[in-house]
Amino acid sequence: MSIDETEGLRNWLIILPLTFIGIGAIVFLCLWQLDVVPIEHLKNSSKILTTKEFIELKRQGISSVIEALKIVATTFGGAAILFNVFYAAKRAKAMDDSAIAANKSAEAALDNAKAALKNAEAAQDKQITERFTKAIELLDSKNTSIRLGGIYALERIAKDSKKDHWTIMEVLTAFVRENALLKEEEIQQEQSPKIPTDIQAALTVIGRRDVDKDPENQGLNLQYTNLDGANLREANLQRANLSEANLQRAYLIEANLQRANLSEANLQRAYLSGANLEGAYLSGANLEGAYLRAANLQEANLIEANLQGADLSGANLQGAFLIEANLQGADLSGANLQGAFLRKANLQGADLREAENLEFEQLETAFGDSTTVLPDNLERPAHWTQAE
16 A cells, blocks of 8 residues: 555544544534424323423433434444454555565565676676686797786786686696706706796796685696796795706795605705795705705605705704705704604714704614714714714
């Protein structure tokens, strides 16, 4: 029911009783003026009435009419009540109809919103696909600046689209592998050519990616690549496959290499200070002269690794596997060697002064000589008398 209809009904219900009261008053005044005589008196109409008798007859007649009017009024009131109930029911039904219509409108609006969202998502997916395709095309350009544009365009897409994040990382690692493939003639070189600008840009984007978007238990594939002198400072390379990669003089300061595969990688004179190498696989890796000061090598696999002359001062080697590792001339001062496996490790010339949690039993399984500097609280094993 509309507002105008409700207002009209309310006015009608006010006017109706007022009109009834007014009519009742008029009727009462008129009744007194009427010559109302009871039926019983009509039988004796020849009888002369006294004033008192006349007034009594008049009163009785009026009372009879009033009783009749009461019956009429009751009937009228009942009709008014029925009238009110009818319009109340009609108003309730109108309100229900309005609520149903409003609900249908809301459902339609929700359906329209869902459709609009779906269309927007489809448009966005189409736009991202077009951007992705264009960025891939830019990577094939012979112009370095254009290739850089493609690399940073892919980084932007990876930030905008979670579902495309890992695909883009795989594209960039493939780009590095194809364009920085380690060649046989470069393996023996003292120093490889400077890393290309576009390769460095791709590595930077990979290293600063949002790792929360990485699929579980997935790692980057950069194996057998030439990354000599690459700047990977604070890069997140956890679980990355860098086996046999050339990382000579690479800047990996405070990088995250947790559980990374660096087996047989060339890390000669690499900067790994403060890096997290917990659980990393470094079997057979060349870490000669590497800077590993305060690095976390807890439970790292360094079996047969070459750590000759490496700076491991303050490093955490707790539980590390240094079996048959070459630590000749390495600086292990202040390093935590709790539970480290040193069987057949070469400690000739190594500096172990103030090494923490180093036990005599560990030294007994290793090789050393008079050039090995030991903590004051540990004696030199008897078989160290002569260098092995």
